[in-house]
Amino acid sequence: MKTILGISAFYHDSAATILVDGKIIAAAQEERFTRKKHDASYPFNAIEFVLNFAKIKLSQVDQVIFFEKPFLKFERLLETYVAFAPRGFKSFCMAMPIWLKDKLFQKKMLFNELKKHDDNFNDDKKIYFSDHHLSHAASAFFPSPFEEAVVLTADGVGEWATTTIAIGKGNNLEIKKEIHFPHSLGLLYSAFTYYTGFKVNSGEYKLMGLAPYGDPIYEDKIKSNLIDIKEDGSFHLDQSYFNYATGLTMTNKKFDNLFGQKVRDAKHEKLTQYHMDIAASIQKVTEDIMIKIAKSLKEEFNISNLCLAGGVALNCVANGRILKEKIFDNIWVQPAAGDAGGSLGAALALWHIEQNNPRSIDLKDSMQGSYLGPEYSQKEIEEQLDKAGAKYEIIKDEELLDKTATDLSKEEAVGWFQGRMEFGPRALGGRSILGDPRSEKMQKNLNLKVKYRESFRPFAPSILKEDLSEWFDINVDSPYMLMVSNINNDKIIEMTEDQKNLFGIDKLNIKRSEIPAVTHVDYSARIQTVHKETNEKYFRLIKKFKEKTNCPILVNTSFNVRGEPIVNTPLDAFYCFMGTDLDKLIIGNCYLDKKDQNPSLKKDYTKEFELD
Incomplete structure (x- = not known):
């Protein structure tokens, strides 16, 4: 019996997953135990739950894998701050002590945290690191009912990548193309979440829910100023309108001036038709980009199945449009498409890609309806x-x-x-x-x-x-x-x-x-x-x-x-x-x-x- 523990943590939606001989046994988000929404802390309770559910001690687990590579992330932060200097010095000063103290030495930190579950866990060679977008892609492809598929992952940012294209076949999965930070569809959508007065990384659903009440009258303004979209759906964001690369906010004054209003103060300002039109506009732009990417992928690779993961894959309206346009014969979306699902994907990537274990396809549902958490007698x-x-x-x-x-x-x-x-x-x-x-x-x-x-x-x-x-x-x-x-x-x-x-x-x-x-x-x-x-x-x-x-x-x-x-x-x-x-x-x-x-x-x- 081979067991792998997957962990995602320290950005948002920390989670843990356990595989036994490649089968998904249990998975849960830390927030459900701590009662803190989107809890990003080390998922102690989630790990305890999956270990108990699998009736196994941590020292008996064969490998532990973390869903991304901290060194690459640190490199991105440093290079970004250097590229944008002297802007962003304030957030640089805030970020660096945390990185230098904890995050850069994540293996040691993880090892110390893991020991709290089991004193007998004493081999740090059991700890592995996956790539953020590979973890997402693996979470979408390996549980899917397809032998072969194009896998599109889009989110805010991983280490460097914000959008990746991978091809999955059998037990193999390979990333073929990437768009890099600061050009990000997830961060563009989050910028508008912030602008309309909602909370980034949790209010995106609200923006999507608000969109049908408005008309996309700012679509051209977005496409002419903020984002340059190429024929194949790849894109480039004009950073002069944004603050997320180095600042403490998502957008800046130039952004406000372009749309003619300041960021909505949710405590004191009601939603107006203006905000509904803004929501409709960014939703339309997001859908158009996803459709363009999907069409160019179908043309380039001529594979009839599409898998989706990453936070943008939770935009079910965009997913519905891809389905309606019949670009691919079949679409499968990972239900834990955000960072929580990275714990699952990292474990599956290690099992199939690194260890070359065969993959058996469950045409019903190898995610078991996503009912993977605790139950009570x-x-x-x-x-x-x-x-x-x-x-x-x-x-x-x-x-x-x-x-x-x-x-x-x-x-x-x-x-x-x-x-x-x-x-x-x-x-x-x-x-x-x-x-x-x-x-x-x-x-x-x-x-x-x-x-x-x-x-x-x-x-x-x-x-x-x-x-x-x-x-x-x-x-x-x-x-x-x-x-x-x-x-x-x-x-x-x-x-x-x-x-x-x-x-x-x-x-x-x-x-x-x-x-x-x-x-x-x-x-x-x-x-x-x-x-x-x-x-x-x-x-x-x-x-x-x-x-x-x-x-x-x-x-x-x-x-x-x-x-x-x-x-x-x-x-x-x-x-x-x-x-x-x-x-x-x-x-x-x-x-x-x-x-x-x-x-x-x-x-x-x-x-x-x-x-x-």
């Missing part, structure tokens, strides 16, 4: 709920599903906690908040009363795979909520001329389809197809809901409030339930009704987490 669930002072009934599966489906059909908001926790940023029916998609109030209520977040943010439909093409203009699996598609015309309710003229967010309250809670303002939805093989209980719940309502869809959003990581333990779930307007909570076979709970256990959740 019925006994453990009851112990945690008793400790919290919760009141609950224990109900057998069939009746539990029937009761939950009835609650949902009455427009109640339900916390759903079953099986293993998801790996990656999306809740996929393991740690989810569920609702009735036919309800006109559901999107607004879930956003404002349960999630404490902006009302414009869209929710995803979970749909039985067999009913997919009856409701949406898509016929391929989308188990990870990484594809956006339009709702079918026969389910749409057309807006009147008066409604079309409403100000951006006022359009939110207009019923646009038979399933308004999951229909975005542009008639699109971020789809999750649900499969019996990967999540039988969730599949059966949706089936039961369909029997009662003739609708094979549920609203699915992550089980957390704004600024909080997705819940991990039954205790996390109970606290979130008591701190929000959720009506019911189903954990394992425990059924909790809000009305039965002791009101003194209610938490003020609005101030519990720092807003993202």
